[in-house]
Amino acid sequence: MDDQFDNGKAGNLTIKDVARALNVSTATVSRAISGKGRIGEDTVRRVKEYIREHNYVPNAIAQSLADQRTYNIGFICPSPQEVGAQYFYYGCMAGIYEALTDTPYDVLIIPDGDRVDGRLERALEKRKIDGAIVSQALVENHAESRLREAGVPFVVVGSLPDKTICQVDHDHRAACAELTRRLLTGGRRLALMGGDLSQYVTQDRLHGFLSACREAGVQEREDLLYLGLDGSEQTRAALEKALVAGAACLVCMDDRICGMVLSQLHHRGLRIPQDIQVASYYDSALLESYTPAITALRFDAQKLGAVACRMLLDQMEGRKAEAVETVGYDIALRASTPATE
């Protein structure tokens, strides 16, 4: 009789069934589970035991309705069609889940880009998320303001000028400056091959590069600075000018640019590092296994995701948290830039 509602399939039990079977009220069961409110130890034991044996699982939707939370956090990422750095975002996700272990939260993917209908807006209106992680710091990004308007806590992976917004990032500026400093030894002439200006990180990298140059007493020259390169034709043209200007080492702002540069160099029959050196401000499997391996800055997407998520959880639970966190980097000096002297 007690078991008439226990059909063995998990999830078909309701709190009512449990209450009836135990001859207590649903409120008591609820309290036993949550631990909130005063309740007898013995009752708790009985309830918990029954629950375990009959594997009752509280219905998440009903819980959500009652306490107005979904236990979902949104992962706002660029629409995958529009991007090349899949491993970065996937790595971020890995970090998020690492931080979410033993937590009741799940992750809802929210693509945000031009080709996407207002996914974020919809998720916000329908309150499908309790918090969010924005995985890309764009100069033109409305995600942050939308989230702020909606009153949904969030943290950004990347650096924003507005330091009141919760954010995690590597110190790209310092990292790029440091790598640049090393490349500069021996008075080597550097050319910078730059990428997408719609991302803040590009500006940080540029600043890092320039500060190292200034520090070394190297003057900026227009014919050694190429920004906003888009597509292989622009890259080819920039490369040509850089060579004419006598560049001895090509510094690429990210692995995509670097890939294009490498293919152009090969096309021209230039050997690395004998004829020209190459380095990148962003590593990837491609650069690592290229022959010769390309010197690059190594960042840890997973770490970034994990830290961001922890910050978000702190924020959501009302704990105090730092607004800005920084995660370390590594410089991988490889065959494309042999040490001088």
Added chain:
Amino acid sequence: MDDQFDNGKAGNLTIKDVARALNVSTATVSRAISGKGRIGEDTVRRVKEYIREHNYVPNAIAQSLADQRTYNIGFICPSPQEVGAQYFYYGCMAGIYEALTDTPYDVLIIPDGDRVDGRLERALEKRKIDGAIVSQALVENHAESRLREAGVPFVVVGSLPDKTICQVDHDHRAACAELTRRLLTGGRRLALMGGDLSQYVTQDRLHGFLSACREAGVQEREDLLYLGLDGSEQTRAALEKALVAGAACLVCMDDRICGMVLSQLHHRGLRIPQDIQVASYYDSALLESYTPAITALRFDAQKLGAVACRMLLDQMEGRKAEAVETVGYDIALRASTPATE
């Protein structure tokens, strides 16, 4: 007075507010929105107009509770720490979202792997998803049985022996056979460098390879078949034996294996394609931009995701659907395997 509940912030309106303002019942509003049940055209117009102007958005959680659906579908993917093919899964996701356009569904990420606590189980128990897409067909995979037990509709990306399970895949067997056939022209001796045996796809690829060999009257030789290679040491050893056995072309089962093979070849000072040819059963940015570019099979992850998602939607809406779908492939013949004769 009518507007006393409209505070301008989206989402704070309930169906009750709308009903009161319009002097109708909540049931009427509900019907006007859903279109279900009989209702006057004029009423519908009035309600819709009010809703639009005051941007009322039905609360998703309450809807879920009432009709027992979450409007979330689960994307079950390998734990990102454990995998190298991020672009594949990210591409899948892109396809899924493509198929989800103008649909009320969102995607919940569910990592499934050794290091992951039972995310899938939890999501199932708590009924956080209405359906699922399993993005990896493993030999040892319990996701399918869990989903089946839970009665949650799902489709698998990949090929499973059990053809009653809804699945989408490329015809890896035919693709590998076709590429192999081409490589075999001129009586070239092939060695197969194989990967992870825990995935069904590896077996399909093997069958494709073998059938092409048989067709060409080439006998299988143990010293030309290397399966389950794990790590660079095993790869090195296999490569050595293959060279001794006189292999003229190394056929790699996926891009990861291929990457290791390439690096070993470089290490040995062997030139491609002059000294030895190389091809891969799975393409990647790495192989495409390698110098020389590596011949490989091209598959379309996004397409796969989109088709899988459409199949899932059909299933969830009770529409009839094929149990097994196949998506086309391309053969990219590149510099690593110049045409013979």
Added chain:
DNA sequence: CTGTTAGCGCATTCAC
């Protein structure tokens, strides 16, 4: 310490 009673916001029988 525990039971009763209301909601949470919406969908859906039923009557009218």
Added chain:
DNA sequence: GTGAATGCGCTAACAG
């Protein structure tokens, strides 16, 4: 064609 009542499963305020 529309309204009132009821339920989805759970939590929380209020009694006892």
